[in-house]
Amino acid sequence: MTDEKAAQSLRNLGTAIARLREALAEPAANTLVVDGTIQRFEFVIELFWKTLKHLLAAEHVQAGTPKEALRRAYDARWLSDERLWLAMLKDRNETSHLYSEKLARQIYERIRTYLPELERTHAFLTERFEQGGCP
Numbered sequence: 001m002t003d004e005k006a007a008q009s010l011r012n013l014g015t016a017i018a019r020l021r022e023a024l025a026e027p028a029a030n031t032l033v034v035d036g037t038i039q040r041f042e043f044v045i046e047l048f049w050k051t052l053k054h055l056l057a058a059e060h061v062q063a064g065t066p067k068e069a070l071r072r073a074y075d076a077r078w079l080s081d082e083r084l085w086l087a088m089l090k091d092r093n094e095t096s097h098l099y100s101e102k103l104a105r106q107i108y109e110r111i112r113t114y115l116p117e118l119e120r121t122h123a124f125l126t127e128r129f130e131q132g133g134c135p
Contacts, residue, residue, distance in 0.1 A: 006058065009051045010126050016044045017118050024112055031101075034108045038095050041111045044118060045092040052078070055129055078128075079121060088114050 023037040049066040052073045056063050061076070063069035066089055074082040091107045091114075 006055060006129050009047075009054055010122070010129060013044070013047045013051050013122055014126070016040070016047050017115075017122055020044050020111070020118070021115060024115060028108060034104055037108055037111060038104060041107075041114075042092050042095055045088055048118070048121075049089070051125070055125065058129075078125060081117065084114070084117055088117075 020037070020040040020043075023033065023040050026033045026037075028034055028037075045066075049069045052069040053063050055078075056069065056072050056076070059076070061072050063072045067086070070079065070085045070089060071082065073079045074085065079085050087110075091110060094103065095107055
């Protein structure tokens with residue numbers, strides 16, 4: 001992956017995280033807000049694993065699936081809490097394949113707890129790859 005592709009991937013991810021943060025700032029009384037927040041979360045997780053996959057490939061580490069990308073990134077010490085990331089992936093998968101109001105509300109509440117880790121990891125990756133130079 002070129003330096004520009006890595007930088008663009010990280011910028012896109014940063015924008016998606018900012019949009020998720022905006023959604024979480026809205027009152028959750030409206031089901032459209034909950035649904036929109038969950039959809040933004042799905043998008044962030046999708047961008048995250050694909051960004052990790054590209055960054056890993058730049059360091060000659062292959063990862064073909066989202067779970068593989070998370071595990072390899074954890075092994076590389078890019079992620080600090082593997083269980084938390086696997087829980088995020090599980091929540092993302094559940095929202096994509098099954099819908100229930102109760103599950104949606106539960107996942108919405110967990111997304112609030114996930115945001116700091118998403119932001120911290122994005123900042124770390126940006127520092128390591130964009131500012132520090134991509135391999």
